Amino acid sequence: MAQSIASGSSSNGLGYSSKREIATEELVVEKSGGKAGGKGEDELEIRIEFGGGLHLLFSQQPRHTVHLPRHTPSPAASSDPSPEPTASEAADNHPATMRDLIRHMKRTILSEREEMFGEGDGVRPGILVLINDADWELEGELEYELKDRDEVVFISTLHGG
Amino acid sequence: MAPTPCQLCHTARALVKRPKTGQQVCKTCFFEVFETEVHNTIVEGNGIFRRGERVAIGASGGKDSTVLAHVLTMLNHRYDYGLDLFLLSIDEGITGYRDDSLETVKQNQVEYGLPLKILSYNDLYGWTMDRIVEQVGRRNNCTFCGVFRRQALDRGAAQLAVDHIVTGHNADDIAETVLMNIMRGDVARLGRCTAVTTQSEDTIKRSKPFKYAYEKEIVMYAYFKKLTYFSTECIYSPDAYRGHARVFLKDLEAIRPSAIIDIIHSGESFVLDQNTQKGMKAMQTCLRCGYMSSNDLCKACALLQGLESGMDRSALHQKQGGDTAAPSGHRTIPKYERHAHVPVSAEAGGGAEGIDTPLKALAIS
Numbered sequence: 001m002a003q004s005i006a007s008g009s010s011s012n013g014l015g016y017s018s019k020r021e022i023a024t025e026e027l028v029v030e031k032s033g034g035k036a037g038g039k040g041e042d043e044l045e046i047r048i049e050f051g052g053g054l055h056l057l058f059s060q061q062p063r064h065t066v067h068l069p070r071h072t073p074s075p076a077a078s079s080d081p082s083p084e085p086t087a088s089e090a091a092d093n094h095p096a097t098m099r100d101l102i103r104h105m106k107r108t109i110l111s112e113r114e115e116m117f118g119e120g121d122g123v124r125p126g127i128l129v130l131i132n133d134a135d136w137e138l139e140g141e142l143e144y145e146l147k148d149r150d151e152v153v154f155i156s157t158l159h160g161g
Numbered sequence: 162m163a164p165t166p167c168q169l170c171h172t173a174r175a176l177v178k179r180p181k182t183g184q185q186v187c188k189t190c191f192f193e194v195f196e197t198e199v200h201n202t203i204v205e206g207n208g209i210f211r212r213g214e215r216v217a218i219g220a221s222g223g224k225d226s227t228v229l230a231h232v233l234t235m236l237n238h239r240y241d242y243g244l245d246l247f248l249l250s251i252d253e254g255i256t257g258y259r260d261d262s263l264e265t266v267k268q269n270q271v272e273y274g275l276p277l278k279i280l281s282y283n284d285l286y287g288w289t290m291d292r293i294v295e296q297v298g299r300r301n302n303c304t305f306c307g308v309f310r311r312q313a314l315d316r317g318a319a320q321l322a323v324d325h326i327v328t329g330h331n332a333d334d335i336a337e338t339v340l341m342n343i344m345r346g347d348v349a350r351l352g353r354c355t356a357v358t359t360q361s362e363d364t365i366k367r368s369k370p371f372k373y374a375y376e377k378e379i380v381m382y383a384y385f386k387k388l389t390y391f392s393t394e395c396i397y398s399p400d401a402y403r404g405h406a407r408v409f410l411k412d413l414e415a416i417r418p419s420a421i422i423d424i425i426h427s428g429e430s431f432v433l434d435q436n437t438q439k440g441m442k443a444m445q446t447c448l449r450c451g452y453m454s455s456n457d458l459c460k461a462c463a464l465l466q467g468l469e470s471g472m473d474r475s476a477l478h479q480k481q482g483g484d485t486a487a488p489s490g491h492r493t494i495p496k497y498e499r500h501a502h503v504p505v506s507a508e509a510g511g512g513a514e515g516i517d518t519p520l521k522a523l524a525i526s
């Protein structure tokens with residue numbers, strides 16, 4: 001799984017290019033659920049890449065892979081324990097969306113200064129998001145339903161001219 | 162969600178939503194419209210370039226100047242502007258920040274085949290930003306850096322004998338500067354900061370071909386073209402005031418993307434009345450180094466004298482007496498000389514800087 005990063009070319013259009021960084025760059029696989037790097041049947045594997053200096057907030061690593069549950073309990077269902085055992089448990093779970101991914105990232109891989117990354121449920125204005133190379137504004141932004149092996153890129157435009 | 166087709170070619174999948182227009186475009190059409198819009202900014206009116214002009218691209222290694230170097234090289238070729246392009250970089254002497262970004266500029270030099278000139282604060286002023294910060298602390302260092310950089314760019318341009326400096330300032334940057342000038346009450350700069358090109362008699366012409374390019378599109382362009390750029394915050398940067406203006410602007414843009422262009426239009430619509438114009442000092446040359454100045458000493462010489470005297474405050478507040486010789490033992494800035502390149506075609510007498518240019522709209526009183 002931990003496929004090696006195509007190195008050599010430092011051109012990535014993401015705003016980091018020093019050789020030092022490329023040399024030490026490794027896929028950071030978040031250790032969750034006990035098994036380091038392992039992915040359960042009920043999990044999605046999502047590749048994340050940071051640009052524009054955002055990796056500084058994520059343990060200085062521009063690339064991460066996270067594992068996210070395919071379904072997340074809907075906020076309404078979890079905060080409102082209805083007395084009757086729900087007829088369709090699946091209905092109370094929603095497929096994981098970008099909103100869930102961002103929440104997951106803040107909990108697991110964000111290493112510092114959360115306010116530089118997140119705002120409310122989403123990301124700070126000035127941070128661009130691409131899902132599989134498409135502007136997330138075309139993909140439903142926070143409502144986008146993640147698929148296994150989706151690639152999500154976050155690029156800060158907030159500094160650096 | 163079903164993939165959205167491109168609204169321009171109607172065939173490929175749309176990958177970008179343009180902030181200025183809301184248009185959803187594919188990668189190929191995005192490159193096309195982005196490059197064409199920059200070309201339009203360049204040729205609008207009388208055009209910012211003259212054939213045969215020697216043009217320096219102020220290159221920091223950051224996204225804007227990297228994309229500018231790429232796009233300008235391409236447009237110069239595509240539309241046959243007939244420009245001689247150079248990369249001009251300033252090494253402020255900030256360990257771990259400028260070192261890395263200069264590496265990126267050197268890479269760009271190779272990629273675009275443009276001659277590169279690097280001028281360092283250390284060579285020019287005898288001080289690196291690291292040492293300046295050591296002496297003045299982190300409060301005022303941006304003042305030093307701004308004054309020193311501006312003059313260093315002009316001096317580098319003079320050494321390259323270029324006629325024209327272009328910088329990567331984009332629409333978001335310009336809107337931010339309009340806001341800053343309003344908040345500072347610097348009305349005189351309002352109109353000027355929105356001009357694509359500024360030039361006064363003694364200064365080297367400066368232009369911003371990305372005036373109408375949104376930051377988002379520049380970053381998307383760099384990403385899709387996989388351009389090499391460097392991005393990190395200046396370690397001494399916290400210009401907190403500007404930072405707030407920037408965040409404020411991004412918040413506005415998130416709600417209504419046209420806010421950026423609207424603010425630029427507001428800046429353009431301000432006009433100086435005659436009295437304000439008369440109150441502005443005429444330009445002369447610095448009696449010590451020969452650089453353009455509105456006082457006997459230019460800002461850089463005044464700041465340098467402060468540093469050399471070991472003052473911890475901005476020397477700008479110093480009284481400028483008739484004493485124009487540097488105190489003995491002090492470092493000074495080399496004499497500024499322009500070896501202006503004579504363009505093939507006669508330069509149109511564009512001597513007007515924003516101040517002289519009669520602007521539209523109403524005068525503010």
Ligand SMILES: [Zn+2]
Binds near residue numbers: 168169173186188
């Ligand atoms: Zn298209």
Ligand SMILES: [Zn+2]
Binds near residue numbers: 458459462463
């Ligand atoms: Zn001077």
